[in-house]
Amino acid sequence: MKLYDYPQAPNPRRINIFLAEKGIDVERVSIDLTKGEQLEPAYRAKNPACDVPMLELDDGTCISQIRAICRYFEEIHPQPPMLGSTxxxxxxxxxxxxxxxxxxxxxxxxxxxxxxxxxxxxxxxxxxxxxxxxxxxxxxxxxxxxxxxxxxxxxxxxxxxxxxxxxxxxxxxxxxxxxxxxxxxxxxxxxxxxxxxxxxxxxxxxxxxxx
Ligand SMILES: N[C@@H](CCC(=O)N[C@@H](CS)C(=O)NCC(=O)O)C(=O)O
Missing domain, CATH: 1.20.1050.10 (Glutathione S-transferase Yfyf (Class Pi); Chain A, domain 2)
Known part of the structure; x- marks a missing residue:
């Protein structure tokens, strides 16, 4: 899987902290927001919301929105819990x-x-x-x-x-x-x-x- 990322921006930073807390390492692909790469057709085809972060699974499924990405990682890597336990x-x-x-x-x-x-x-x-x-x-x-x-x-x-x-x-x-x-x-x-x-x-x- 690949995480489309621009770590300088506040929202991608959220997912990067979340992954660090869980000790998960994932391949990163840089989307340079200062160059408008989030609006380019190839990225837009994967993520019509045109934002980062975005997670692309090995089967090509694309998941944008931090809560959805967090949910995915919490399900496949439950420890430590970051979305609550009860x-x-x-x-x-x-x-x-x-x-x-x-x-x-x-x-x-x-x-x-x-x-x-x-x-x-x-x-x-x-x-x-x-x-x-x-x-x-x-x-x-x-x-x-x-x-x-x-x-x-x-x-x-x-x-x-x-x-x-x-x-x-x-x-x-x-x-x-x-x-x-x-x-x-x-x-x-x-x-x-x-x-x-x-x-x-x-x-x-x-x-x-x-x-
Ligand atoms: N609601 C989104 C927020 C993501 C977001 O706003 N990302 C910003 C970077 S902090 C972005 O991609 N900006 C693109 C732009 O400015 O065009 C989420 O939960 O993932």
């Missing part, structure tokens, strides 16, 4: 991973993609061209500030994002916090729970190896 843990993991993606990563992306010069007409990931919007960028800043506050409050009473177990939800939240630096937003000093959690996560070898 029915409740699995549901909490889905819930918090989704919240971290929607309210964290996508909020930062809303600012970044609507302001960065290189993203004119590329305000959304995918095959379609969307113009930048200053209003969306401004709204995104407010969403990022609320993401920090909401997750700080949550982590006041939880050791990890999905509860008392480490999971992919921690990886997505960490990736969102690091992506926020691209728009010069840092975890606010008053968000002490989030900061303490972040420092613990950033020290993990799998994260260090993908920083």
């Amino acid at each position: 029915p409740t843990e699995k549901a909490l993991c889905e819930m918090w991973d989704h919240l971290a993606f929607m309210n964290g990563l996508l909020a930062v992306a809303e600012v970044f993609r609507n302001t960065a010069k290189g993203f004119a007409n590329r305000a959304q990931v995918g095959p379609h061209a969307y113009p930048q919007s200053a209003e969306l960028a401004e709204r995104g800043r407010a969403r990022v500030a609320n993401f920090f506050k909401d997750f700080d409050q949550h982590l006041a009473s939880h050791e990890y994002v999905a509860g008392n177990f480490y999971s992919v939800a921690d990886i997505t939240t960490l990736a969102a916090c690091d992506f926020a630096k691209w728009i010069k937003a840092e975890i606010p000093a008053e968000c002490t729970n989030l900061k303490a959690w972040y420092d613990r996560m950033a020290a993990r070898p799998a994260v260090q190896a993908n920083s």
Whole structure:
């Protein structure tokens, strides 16, 4: 199998940390986003979503979207569990991973993609061209500030994002916090729970190896 990757970008980094946590090594194929390789016909034929990461199995099956890729690896390589172990843990993991993606990563992306010069007409990931919007960028800043506050409050009473177990939800939240630096937003000093959690996560070898 092959993982189509661009490790400098926040979403591919999520899968790279996930694989490092599981100790899985997989062949990588570079898709250079700065050259627009994700939009080229050969890649688009494999992945109509035109994003990375994307996993191609040996039988030619192509799986995009990080949750789907994580699910695949969790099924074939269950240890250590990264998507929860019990029915409740699995549901909490889905819930918090989704919240971290929607309210964290996508909020930062809303600012970044609507302001960065290189993203004119590329305000959304995918095959379609969307113009930048200053209003969306401004709204995104407010969403990022609320993401920090909401997750700080949550982590006041939880050791990890999905509860008392480490999971992919921690990886997505960490990736969102690091992506926020691209728009010069840092975890606010008053968000002490989030900061303490972040420092613990950033020290993990799998994260260090993908920083
Ligand atoms: N929802 C996707 C997100 C993937 C994504 O947004 N990837 C970005 C890199 S961080 C990308 O491929 N961008 C392509 C582009 O900017 O055209 C997933 O879960 O895999």
